[in-house]
Amino acid sequence: MADVERASPSLASVFGCARVEVEHDASRSDRCVVVFHRLRLPAFAPFPVEALALDGLLPQSSTMPLPLGVDANGDAVALPLFTSVGGTTLLVGGIPGTGKTGAVRTLLCGLAPTTASVFVVDPTGGAEASRWSSRLSAVVADADPGRTCDLLGELLALVVRRGEVLGAGGVTTMFPPVVLVCDELAELAAAGTSKQQDDARSLLRRLVALGRKTNLSCILATQRTTSTSIDVTTRSLAGWRLALPHPDDASGSEALLGPGRRQAADLSRDDVGAGFLTNGGPPRLIRVFESTDQLVEALRTTGSGLGLCELMHLDSVALRELTS
Ligand SMILES: Nc1ncnc2c1ncn2[C@@H]1O[C@H](COP(=O)(O)OP(=O)(O)OP(=O)(O)O)[C@@H](O)[C@H]1O
Ligand SMILES: [Mg+2]
Numbered sequence: 001m002a003d004v005e006r007a008s009p010s011l012a013s014v015f016g017c018a019r020v021e022v023e024h025d026a027s028r029s030d031r032c033v034v035v036f037h038r039l040r041l042p043a044f045a046p047f048p049v050e051a052l053a054l055d056g057l058l059p060q061s062s063t064m065p066l067p068l069g070v071d072a073n074g075d076a077v078a079l080p081l082f083t084s085v086g087g088t089t090l091l092v093g094g095i096p097g098t099g100k101t102g103a104v105r106t107l108l109c110g111l112a113p114t115t116a117s118v119f120v121v122d123p124t125g126g127a128e129a130s131r132w133s134s135r136l137s138a139v140v141a142d143a144d145p146g147r148t149c150d151l152l153g154e155l156l157a158l159v160v161r162r163g164e165v166l167g168a169g170g171v172t173t174m175f176p177p178v179v180l181v182c183d184e185l186a187e188l189a190a191a192g193t194s195k196q197q198d199d200a201r202s203l204l205r206r207l208v209a210l211g212r213k214t215n216l217s218c219i220l221a222t223q224r225t226t227s228t229s230i231d232v233t234t235r236s237l238a239g240w241r242l243a244l245p246h247p248d249d250a251s252g253s254e255a256l257l258g259p260g261r262r263q264a265a266d267l268s269r270d271d272v273g274a275g276f277l278t279n280g281g282p283p284r285l286i287r288v289f290e291s292t293d294q295l296v297e298a299l300r301t302t303g304s305g306l307g308l309c310e311l312m313h314l315d316s317v318a319l320r321e322l323t324s
Contacts, residue, residue, distance in 0.1 A: 017037055042274065065080040067109070068106060093255070104181055116178065159211065162215070181220075186229035240278070242276070261276070
């Protein structure tokens, strides 16, 4: 029994559970009972409105980390979507009904009171996007390939212009923050031809690749992390990943968290909002804050972001000043 006890940390790690207990077997003295304790899941928690400090000093800074959830100790976990070095990309994966849209919504609650310009591509019908419509700078709330590629193309033009500003001596922090949200990557331009779908994927890949220095962040959600659902380069460029439940799908978990990281496969489909968060380091088990319809209603009028024309105009002015 002592040998088994000594091996219990290794057993816990191999079987991906919180801890392993070894007990005497009351009926057989030459045996012991090994008890595997499942992952200790963080409790459900409501969005902490107090973290937003809505005290009349709006708008809030977009470099303030966004409230995301709590860990198993109940400590708050925030996501630094924008930092002083620019934007980043969060990729959220999980099987249907495990809280991907919920995670997007929670991040939007944190973004709403800021000056970030938010653009949404919601190929699944836009129910979530329509709740936020008054706060969004532009939205495509269907799988229309033309409108999807137009919006992605316009954002890419902005990012390219910002690249010119940087080339002329500008700095990342001068660009107003821009966020692109896409709530189901596999459905991106899905109603279009395969060429249109490829175009949409390639535009998105370039946006993610060029986003950091140009102060553009992306929040991308997908049910599947296979290469048919998400471009592998886009996946690899995502600085942050959140793996919601992937029951018995070790490779799906590894695709998000990294090789050998199968933790999300141990979560069940009922563990809604629970997932592992990583930016390359050890994945941290969190529970995403729950954000109600009422909260969205209260927050969607708090901040405001510029539209594409205004953003383009600002960058053109900056470029003229830097090159004159
Ligand atoms: N963090 C959370 N805490 C509590 N409940 C949540 C949380 N996230 C989502 N839910 C609830 O779980 C249900 C499913 O969540 P959601 O729609 O976000 O899943 P999904 O992964 O986006 O599903 P789909 O793949 O079908 O789009 C919703 O009723 C939602 O209210
Ligand atoms: Mg969803």
